[in-house]
Structure formats: structure tokens, C-alpha cells
Amino acid sequence: MTDFSQLVQERHSVRTYEAGVALDDRELRAIFTDVIESPSSFNIQHWQFVVVRDEARKSELRGLSFGQSQVEDCSAVVLVCGRLNAFEDANRIYADSSDEQREKYVPMIEGVYHGNPALQKDEAIRSGSMAAMTLMLAAKNRGWDSGPMIGFDAAQVGEYLNLENTTLPVMMIVIGKAKDGLQPERGYRRPLEEVVRLESADGDALS
Numbered sequence: 001m002t003d004f005s006q007l008v009q010e011r012h013s014v015r016t017y018e019a020g021v022a023l024d025d026r027e028l029r030a031i032f033t034d035v036i037e038s039p040s041s042f043n044i045q046h047w048q049f050v051v052v053r054d055e056a057r058k059s060e061l062r063g064l065s066f067g068q069s070q071v072e073d074c075s076a077v078v079l080v081c082g083r084l085n086a087f088e089d090a091n092r093i094y095a096d097s098s099d100e101q102r103e104k105y106v107p108m109i110e111g112v113y114h115g116n117p118a119l120q121k122d123e124a125i126r127s128g129s130m131a132a133m134t135l136m137l138a139a140k141n142r143g144w145d146s147g148p149m150i151g152f153d154a155a156q157v158g159e160y161l162n163l164e165n166t167t168l169p170v171m172m173i174v175i176g177k178a179k180d181g182l183q184p185e186r187g188y189r190r191p192l193e194e195v196v197r198l199e200s201a202d203g204d205a206l207s
Helices: 004-010 025-035 055-063 086-093 099-113 117-141 154-160
Strands: 047-052 076-083 145-149 167-176
Touching: 004 117, 025 047, 025 117, 047 055, 047 117, 055 154, 076 117, 086 099, 086 117, 099 117, 117 145, 117 167, 154 167
Parallel strands: none
Antiparallel strands: 047 076, 076 167, 145 167
8 A cells, every 4th residue: 555645646647558458357346445435425425437448348438539549548447427316315325324313314315405406416526526536546556547537428428338317427537557657747736825725715825
């Protein structure tokens, strides 16, 4: 295992991969065992993942991703999705909770999400995005490179992968081994004093 700060520093968004490198079920299980510990509102766990490793199917996905080669050359393409109707699982999620918690949260979840499609969509994207970041860090922790992508036709990819109409594509994550082991240089990062303010948006900068 890698020190967390080192892990964050070593994770880069990789676009060029060694073709033909296999990512087996055992590795996927280890990675996703960490991913499902990601946070989500009310612990609803809106995320859903579709993993594509078949070469012919990756080639098809490349065609739906504006021809980007990393989609075909990587070891696995993960479509990170968010379920719009995840709130309907509240009873199952809280089945083992105390009566007090169940009686408090299940009606609350129904009241918050039911009939509110804008919030359903926002939460699906938020939860999917948090899980996607965990996915990239979990992959790096096991020696795999990755890269997030929004450059694909979401409607066509959703149709190709047989997504239900209640499941929203959030982003793609490509996972594999960087070609020739080369890592891209870290791009410019805005300084802390520019992005972190204390107590209010016009407060003192963190320096």
C-alpha cells in the first residue's frame, strides 16, 4: 500500500496505454471493494458501474468516443453511472438499522427525492463523481493507471451498454498500464491562496 499523499501525487490522468494488458476479475474485485466505500447522500449509493474489457466492445466504444485511442488500448473501460431512482432502495438500505433510524430516514428520503427529478439527477452525478475519484485512487493504489473522460456520446454509449432509462452516464474511466511506463507531467495547479479562503469567500487566503 502507498502513503496517501504520495498516492495522490502519483495519480495522473493517462491517455496512452499499453495494449493487451489484462485486468482480471480478482483485481477488479479488489479495486471495487474500495470504491463502494465512497460517500453518498443518505448512504443511498447511487452509483452503478459497467466494466468493458472485450476487445471488440472496446473498439465499438472507441467509435462512440470520438475515436480516442485510449478507449481501445486500455485494459478496461468503466462507465460510471448514477441511478436516478436510487432513493427507492431506502427500505433495503436501512433494513438492518435501528427502528429509530429507519423510521426517521426512510420517509425523509422519500420526501426529499420523490417527484424531484432535478435533485435526483444532481445526486446521481455527485455520488457517481465521488465514486469515480475513489476508483482512480483505488486503481493507482494497486499499480494501475487511469484517466477520466467525458468525451463520448452519452446517449449512444448508454444504448450500446443497455443502460436503463433511470441510469445516467456520469463519466468514463479508462484503466490500464501507461505506455512504456511513462507518466505525464503534472499540469499547472492553481495555488492554495487562490482556491482556499477562510471563513468566507472574501476572507483571508490560506497561505
